[in-house]
Amino acid sequence: MKLHSLTAHQILDLYKSKQASSEEVLKDVLSRIGAVDSRVRAYVRLSNQKSAGEGSAAIPIAIKDNMCTQGEEITCSSKILKGFHPPYDAGVIERIKQNGGRILGFANMDEFAFGSSTENSCYGPTYNPWDLTCVPGGSSGGSAASVAADEAVWALGSDTGGSIRQPASFCGVVGLKPTYGRVSRYGLIAFASSLDQIGPLTKDVTDCALLMNIIAGYDDRDSTSVNVPVPDYTKALINDVHGIKIGVPKEAFAEGLDSQVSQAVEAAIEQLKKLGAVVKEVSLPHTPYAVATYYIVATAEASSNLARFDGVRYGLRQLSANVRKTPVIDMYEETRAKGLGDEAKRRIMLGTYVLSSGYYDAYYLRGQKVRTLIKQDLDGAFKDCDVILTPTAPTTAFKVGEKASDPLSMYLSDVYTIPANLAGVPSISVPCGFSKEGLPIGLQLMGKAFDEEMLLRVCFSYEQNTPWHTKKPNL
């Protein structure tokens, strides 16, 4: 039996019936990593954790390289954090450990989560398990690829503008960005604090519910974490969508959408209708401004969040041979020049610009106002429907290097995922087909705040009636 190819709930069943032990599962997954990771390059580092984990949730997991874990090096795939060993566990890591989880290693990502292809990593790119010449998406590309390639049973990623859902779509796995405030951000190295949220990447919807049961909940160390009861998400796994109202924004099927993606998503809509869902058109008139708004809000916060990487306390410190300004300013400049990649520098400059005196009102303040309008669009739509359905990404996975020199076209690959971050609502991507080239296509659902259960229910019903989640890449 290939233990590594199983889902978490299948493995848990084996634990229960004593047909497999956590040691056996761990061993099998590690040997899978040994067999394929030299080609996929999902991991940047394996963990130092010795035990195989125990208990009902002893599932080997991949962690994005931006969640602080005690006793490990955590770098956000950036040179500037090389050698940084956080002396504490992130909120989600504590929960994983408390539940007996086994951290396999740390998954590759775009540096500081800046990107949609996992090419902006100081460790080099991760490759898509379905086609090794393609990107896995990003920024949680390593996490998505590890799950798709059976190098992890499940994984955690973080999503600021689509960084869980877009790679889930590209790699043919399930990815959920929970409601802002549902999962603790404590210990997640921040990209854009008002948008970041940690979430699961799993092989199917059931696993997504199981992993949410572990990571969701209030954390008093995170002021933006919301203290509301956490449901048992597995109770939402109901194979029935009768009467559930699904809104499809007319803006979603616009210019730039790949025809194969469009067809697959339309087919999924038909399938859901057949299963009894009520599909209606909605309008989200401000979503065409979502990408522009996002690149103002997110970069502004990032420019400030990344200011702490200055060479003074941890990570890279680059001293100057000759004093140009003052020794301290030289150190800042050289450390950041050497330690940060091009995309990080680009976003820091953008963010610094939009917050600068004289430009703040025209950019940052305006951006915040449009953000409110986008949120109101979604609030309005949710008055008439339970979920909103769109493609996850406008295309399937693109070739490594294809968009590397065209940041704007790269930014547009998050056009469908960004509104959920701006509005703070939960959003999920599930597989809904394959292109004729054999690349996975993803379907995105957005839900009302704190109603992850509705997303899981609709996706579970869809998954039970479609074969996509059972397909595996040929590695």
Added chain:
Amino acid sequence: MSQEFETVIGLEVHLQLSTKTKIFCGCVNVFGSAPNTNVCPVCLGLPGTLPVLNQQALLYAIKVGLALNAQINPFIKFDRKNYYYPDLPKGYQISQYDLPVAKDGFVMIKTDKNEKRIGIKRAHLEEDAGKLVHDDRGNCSLVDYNRTGTPLIEIVTEPDLRSPQEAYDYLNTLKLILQYLNVSDCDMEKGSLRCDANVSIRPIGQTALGTKTELKNMNSFRAVKTGLEYEVCRHKQVILSGGRIIQETLLWNDEKAMTIAMRSKEQAHDYRYFSDPDLVPFTINYKVIDQVRAELPELPQIKLERFIKQYGLSEYDAGVLVIDQAVAVFFEHCCQHYEQSKKVANWLNGAVLKEMNERKMGISELKLTPVNLVALIKAVENGVVSNLAGKEVLKAMLDSGKTPAQVIQDKGLVQVSDDSALMAIVEEIINQNPTVVEQIKQGKPSAAGFLVGQAMKKSGGKANPKKLSELIIRRISNA
């Protein structure tokens, strides 16, 4: 060209709040620990950590706001002030920009003519930075992050101060109010109270403000005054010689008694303020505000007026008592046991204050209870001991913690009022001072004071001076 100028000054006071823990983490908030021992991942700004507001700091800030007659904003938020400095671990300081805890207050100060209202523009919460230690031997600088995250409240005045003296008076008045609130030790030497000043001058009659300069690095209220005096003088010289003041930040050098340019307006930071997404905005419930208001102590100005009215004290006496809240409380305790309030004030402001200064102790550290002080005052008033001996008794009480009765007995200081015992001394003094005796006889009775003094000395302070005076006058007029 002779021209009269008006000085315009605004002050920014930073006050460290003496909360148990720091403003955004659980580290203890104390001064003087070994470097980098009161730190945690949060105040070190390690990646991934998040701030959580200390409610005590917010309550203290509301308290300060209310004591400064300010409005408490029902909705507040925190903002990031972005700049690079090695003592600032996150690369930004969490502060408040457009929605501070308190705004639009005032402080009344006494000028030589009358009272003056100094507007308080705002008071906001923020976190303190760490401290750089420059090591000359090692050719390097070290950073101590213990202070990082200490809660600060910044109190900003309107440009209402018209002279360095007014600035000085305002600072003293403000400090006294803050001490009464018991939210900070207000110790400038430890850096728990710091002051920056903005100053400009303009021709009298002009309404537009002149170009200002900002003064930093004053380590005492005296230095604030001297620095401002220097700067006002410099502004006048520059303008009168046809020059222009450049808007800049200057450092006051106390040793050289001059200001030194630090950075110009062009070099000024663009702090790129924006609201901190890690801290959700707070709604301050009016019930919380009412609760804090109800718990406010009686503030110095109110106490002063009450002391004058209730105890019939002079403004001076009441003022001296009120300057030290503990002394004021001690005074009122004494008055519960003794109705001669004026006498109590005299003792506290005289002999007791002198002992406090000599011993460098606060009144609560002295071995003195209100009951014992009242007993001592009564002993003097009833003639058990002389006024002079009373001061000796006080010293002994403070040394030993004994009651006045015990001290008087131990030292044998009971006042001698017995005529026969005193007469011998009187005879001796009169015989030794014939010139003075002659003056008294010629109608200068005030000269008798000298003889009383001599006789007191002779008695070792034990004689009853009133009795002595009577005996001396009777003896001379009978002669």
